[in-house]
Amino acid sequence: MTASRTFGTRHGTEFTLRPATAGDVPELVDLVQAAYRGEGGWTTEVHLVDGHRTDAGEVHAMLADPRVTLLVAELGDDLAGCCYTRREPADPHGRDRAELGLFAVRPAVQSRGLGGRLLEAQAELLRAAGVGVLMIQVLQGRPELQDWYRRHGFAAVGTAVPFAGNPDWLKVAGLGMDVMERPLR
Template sequence: MSAKPQTKHLLQLRPAKTTDCAALAALSIEVWTGTYLREGVNDTFATFVLETFTPAHFAALLQDPGETLIVSQNRVGIDGYIRITEDRPSPVGGAKTEITTLYVQPRHHGRGIGQALLRAGLDHCRAKGLGAPWLSTNSENTPAIGFYHRQGFASVGETVFEIDGTGYPNTVLHYTGD
């Protein structure tokens, strides 16, 4: 009996296109709800997710020259993406370009996709002369904070992400690596 050969994930990064909008919306809903909704889904969060992560939302982003979306494409579809927003100053000063989103489907964690997307985003910032970017993540998301620290980001302060009048602390990180 011979062992079945393992197929390695072939990492293909490319700019997002309009035909990706539904996949980007579905992936965003999956990652956001899986990461932040730990105790059930209430109407406030369901409404936020369903109104925010829509194909129309992503189509509008792709038409905005200040937005860049890069996707990771596997043989079946998109398994992650990074979104970079120009001219969005950090809430604690300094950096002016935000890594607005870096999402990878949980089943694809540990395959280097997040790191490759982040490197592509950093390369994009360098190529356009945008300077070192910043980002924020929920302060309780210690796996993400640890990932960013390992990639050359430093925690520099806090901000608040607000949904329906309730604030959630977010850690602000600035890129200091390279």
């Protein structure tokens, strides 16, 4: 995606979707922290994980990685959502794959359909680029989040991986990440 596009949600809210820039980094880090570690949104992990979810260095590295597409959703002049995809090498069956991550919607605007639209925009870009499988790692202990992904075409593949962050931040020892995938073709 090289230009901004305007979308509507099921609640009539319009947002603009565009590639993230270096100027977005501070607000983007705040948005992600609020969604993952803040209070008030249904996507928070604060009851399971301490610490920060991302930092400016990680986001700048994403912006510099040619395999990454980092999109932001704006409502007016404010960042309301974001997500990245990172293209991975083809799997042993020759399918091009991408990982979805840093997927966040500001708690004040959650449950309006913005997350679903953001996810579908990323899926559309990947499909057009020939990617066959979209993968995400979902924190265990979040059945409502896994249910949301199932409603959006993902299925658990029966694989779990270790928690991607600092294991000392876990409030539940041994918590890992369940791998879910969605076919795009």
